[in-house]
Amino acid sequence: MSLAITDVPTTDLYAVALHSMNEPGGHRRWYARYEGGPRRSLGEALRRWCGTVDATDQDLLARAPGAVLDLGCGPGRLVIELARQGRESAGVDTSRVAVRLARSAGATALCRSIFDPVPGEGRWDTVLLADGNVGIGGDPAALLARCRDLIGPTGRVLVELDPPGTGLRSNRVRLERGTQRGSWFDWAHVGVDAVDGPAAEAGLHVTETWERAGRSFAALVPAPEGRADVVRRVGLAS
Numbered sequence: 001m002s003l004a005i006t007d008v009p010t011t012d013l014y015a016v017a018l019h020s021m022n023e024p025g026g027h028r029r030w031y032a033r034y035e036g037g038p039r040r041s042l043g044e045a046l047r048r049w050c051g052t053v054d055a056t057d058q059d060l061l062a063r064a065p066g067a068v069l070d071l072g073c074g075p076g077r078l079v080i081e082l083a084r085q086g087r088e089s090a091g092v093d094t095s096r097v098a099v100r101l102a103r104s105a106g107a108t109a110l111c112r113s114i115f116d117p118v119p120g121e122g123r124w125d126t127v128l129l130a131d132g133n134v135g136i137g138g139d140p141a142a143l144l145a146r147c148r149d150l151i152g153p154t155g156r157v158l159v160e161l162d163p164p165g166t167g168l169r170s171n172r173v174r175l176e177r178g179t180q181r182g183s184w185f186d187w188a189h190v191g192v193d194a195v196d197g198p199a200a201e202a203g204l205h206v207t208e209t210w211e212r213a214g215r216s217f218a219a220l221v222p223a224p225e226g227r228a229d230v231v232r233r234v235g236l237a238s
């Protein structure tokens with residue numbers, strides 16, 4: 001993907017990170033800092049986000065029937081590939097720069113929060129939370145409930161998760177490079193063996209989990225019994 005960004009506000013460190021992918025070795029020295037804790041290199045992740053789909057992404061898309069909504073699409077490698085295949089699809093992302101990149105490569109992408117209204121609410125066949133995007137907002141049950149509202153009764157949510165044993169963790173995180181610091185934001189990590197709880201709270205049921213090339217995924221569909229909070233409210237929970 002060719003990145004052509006000239007008007008990046010310096011306060012938007014994610015935009016700077018995307019922009020840096022134009023430079024040789026630009027993916028290096030980017031970190032996600034966990035508040036009060038360690039930092040993790042973002043180099044390989046940035047390369048993936050700004051690259052083209054690989055075999056694992058293609059496998060994910062092959063499991064995504066019908067009209068696909070990619071939540072937190074970033075620069076859009078998944079929606080770009082869906083558009084290339086002539087599939088009905090759209091991405092949603094709060095980053096103006098990411099959305100511009102996705103659109104310039106042929107994808108449909110909306111610049112807004114995934115918690116804001118989007119076209120086709122309740123009718124999407126597949127909602128994607130790729131690249132750990134189940135962490136968006138730091139509350140996986142609330143995010144999955146939002147996904148549940150976006151899909152139709154026969155729809156599915158495909159979620160990329162952390163490896164088994166990660167559990168369910170919420171942190172504040174920020175981007176860092178050298179002396180540059182982004183703003184703190186809430187993010188969650190969900191292990192592939194810990195997704196059942198938040199899924200059930202959101203009224204979703206895990207039908208399948210799989211691992212490919214070191215990445216973990218789950219497929220979620222609407223649970224016949226609905227949302228756990230609704231079940232609790234009407235006194236049916238055990």
Ligand SMILES: C[S@@+](CC[C@H](N)C(=O)[O-])C[C@H]1O[C@@H](n2cnc3c(N)ncnc32)[C@H](O)[C@@H]1O
Nearest residue numbers: 049072073074075076093094095113114131136
């Ligand atoms: C881990 S990156 C995902 C990268 C993306 N899947 C890709 O292929 O490039 C997380 C993305 O979520 C976006 N994001 C974070 N919070 C969001 C929100 N509330 N609504 C929409 N997008 C959000 C960020 O701007 C970022 O692009």
